[in-house]
Amino acid sequence: MWSEQQEGAGFVTSGNPNFNNSSAAALLSYDVAHSIPWDWRVSLYTWTKGVATGVYLVACLLVLLGVVDVTNSIWLWATPIISGGFLAITGGLLVWDLEHPERFHLIFTRPQWRSWLVKGAFIIAGYTLVLALHFIASWAGSISFQRWLMIPGIPLAILTAIYTAYLFAQAKARDMWQNPLLPPHLFFQSALLGSAVLLPVLIISENTSAVERFLGFARPEINLLLWILAITSAIHLLMIGGEVSLTHPTAHARLAIWEMVSGRYKNDFWFGILLSLFGGALPLLAVLNLISIPLGVAGAPLALIGLMLFENAYVQAGQSVPLA
């Protein structure tokens, strides 16, 4: 019955989510609510994937700039273990989200190559191989092979970070996801997450005295990570600002943005923005010597949580406008 139709977070409710905004608007008398295809697991997967790729990409940058030595345990061990771990969680979330997880292998055994889900699965598999070889090389005592692995590793990590934009764009009627700037946005989100994770890891893992940590002795690698976190947070916020302030060409995109900013996902969105703001501002103030380094590093968890909340708002809002 109409009075018994499904409601709640998992459903796209009927009609215009912005309610009737015209006296000439038709009144919906009967409709059927639809399940939102991708729930929180897909939102979280974009975040875990960002960590998995960002840690590797930022670590590569530190090594290529000579800020971190190739013998550093961050590069040898922390990078493949953290990236690999988060990539495993990413895969676990993807399989968990399937209605037939036992058929997961069909993606590899009978791929339909136009699907970005297939392309993404093979890209992730390739990136997993790079991380596994990186770990094995470290275990075998090599310090040079990991540098060579960067040649396939960096492009594979970037592709892993951004392919989701193409996956979302295949949902052609979800207008908010047809954003040509989503691939670079995902790339910067990945760098943001990578620097935010590596900051505390670098401080904890290195043989630094507690006093040095407390006083915030600014080592170059810490400074660089703080800069990356501050800059990527600023880019992230600017791109969101452009997304929500520019008038979108279709009613569907406008409604999806409304759902994200003012509708059912507004709490995640605004808390996410607020935390990202602090997550970027604290590192910036620290590198400008306006606050202590430990306080700047405290921005890292805020940035991580902020992006997680924003991802949920963005992924869910894209599916929140009824199409039927």
Add this chain to the structure above:
Amino acid sequence: MMEQSDPIQWAKVIDHTRCIGCHACTTACKSENLVPLSVTRTYVKHVDIGVFPQARRAHQVTRCNQCVHAPCVTACPTAAMFKRADGIVDFDKSICIGCKACMAACPYDAIFINPEDHSAEKCNFCAHRIDMNLEPACVVVCPTQAILVGDMNDQDSYVAQIINRDTVAVRRPE
């Protein structure tokens, strides 16, 4: 010399001005395809327009539109959603992994996960009936002939005549 006929291209024309909102198509589809409760392959949406006494109710028969360039087919990672040579967008439940990419890609919210077998499904034109030269269940049961099925390449078919003669529209051309 015999003229080679064009291949069959099935099309469905829905005349919403004829629809009376009886939901016979909804129930016939559920019965024919054993569609469980809580999900539908087709249903009728109602909207009220105007203010009494100048009010009327409009109906929309809502279902898969068998897109020519179906986004669900492109998005499906295992080709469980596929397009037949005769234009029907069909599905193979035995290879559906339940990733819901087709649901996200559908421009009509017309695909759902069957809560009993956990695979994606939608209106497939009653392909099993079409293949036996039977009309889809919704077409048979519609009391006002608001739902019509025919071969677009057969100029004698009623559907082809409507498409070529009257004003018709695709709701969301891909």
